[in-house]
Structure formats: structure tokens, C-alpha cells
Amino acid sequence: MKQTFQILNVKCNGCATRVRNALESEFGSVEVNLDVMPREITLEIDDSDIDSLKQKCKSLGYPFANEELDTIEQISTKAKSFVSCVIGKIENKD
Numbered sequence: 001m002k003q004t005f006q007i008l009n010v011k012c013n014g015c016a017t018r019v020r021n022a023l024e025s026e027f028g029s030v031e032v033n034l035d036v037m038p039r040e041i042t043l044e045i046d047d048s049d050i051d052s053l054k055q056k057c058k059s060l061g062y063p064f065a066n067e068e069l070d071t072i073e074q075i076s077t078k079a080k081s082f083v084s085c086v087i088g089k090i091e092n093k094d
Contacts, residue, residue, distance in 0.1 A: 002044050006065035007057055009081035010039035015062070018088030022060055027053060038065040060084045 010016060016032035019041060023030045027049070033040040045053060054064050061080025063069060069077065 001046070002042060003050075004040050004042040005050075005053070005057075006038040006040055007062045008038055008065050009062050009078060010034070011081075012085065012089075014085045014087075014089035014092055015039075015081065016088065017092040018060065018084040019057070019062060021088070021091055022084075023053070023056060026056065 007019070010019065010032065013034065016034055016039075019032050020030045023041075023043070027043055027045060029043065031042040033042070041057075043053075054067065057063060058067070058077060059080070061077045061082070061084045063073075063077050
């Protein structure tokens with residue numbers, strides 16, 4: 001079923017590229033909407049795979065908007081998102 005999720009820390013096309021590229025092998029095609037805040041990702045996903053998607057996004061620095069994070073997790077995901085963004089900008093140039 002096609003579902004949409006709100007994620008945090010996505011700021012630019014570099015971030016969007018990183019999200020798409022990192023999720024594609026496990027979850028297939030991912031659309032990233034940069035026109036809304038918080039940003040949204042849309043993909044075909046079974047409900048049983050949502051926890052895995054949630055963990056993968058968080059590991060990249062882009063947690064779900066409805067996820068409660070403690071202060072350390074907020075700082076950690078923000079830092080990871082900066083690294084992911086740079087990787088996405090490099091991947092986008094290829």
C-alpha cells in the first residue's frame with residue numbers, strides 16, 4: 001500500500017537524494033516532497049515494514065516527525081542528517 005510519512009531534518013535536494021538512495025534497495029522507489037514542512041516521503045510499504053523504515057530513516061538522521069526523541073537523540077539525528085546531506089550532494093553530482 002502506498003503510504004506517506006513526515007520526516008524531520010530534510011533541508012534540501014541533497015538530503016532528499018540521500019533518503020531516496022539509502023532506502024531504495026530495501027524499500028523500492030521513494031518520493032520525497034520538499035514543498036511541505038515537515039518533509040514527506042511516500043512509498044509502497046506494508047504495515048509490517050514500517051518499523052524497519054522508521055529505524056532506517058532515524059539512522060540516516062531523518063526521524064519520523066511523530067517520534068519522540070530525547071535530547072541526545074535529537075542532537076544525534078541532527079548531526080547524522082548533516083553527514084547524510086553531504087553524502088546526498090555528492091551522490092547527486094554523479
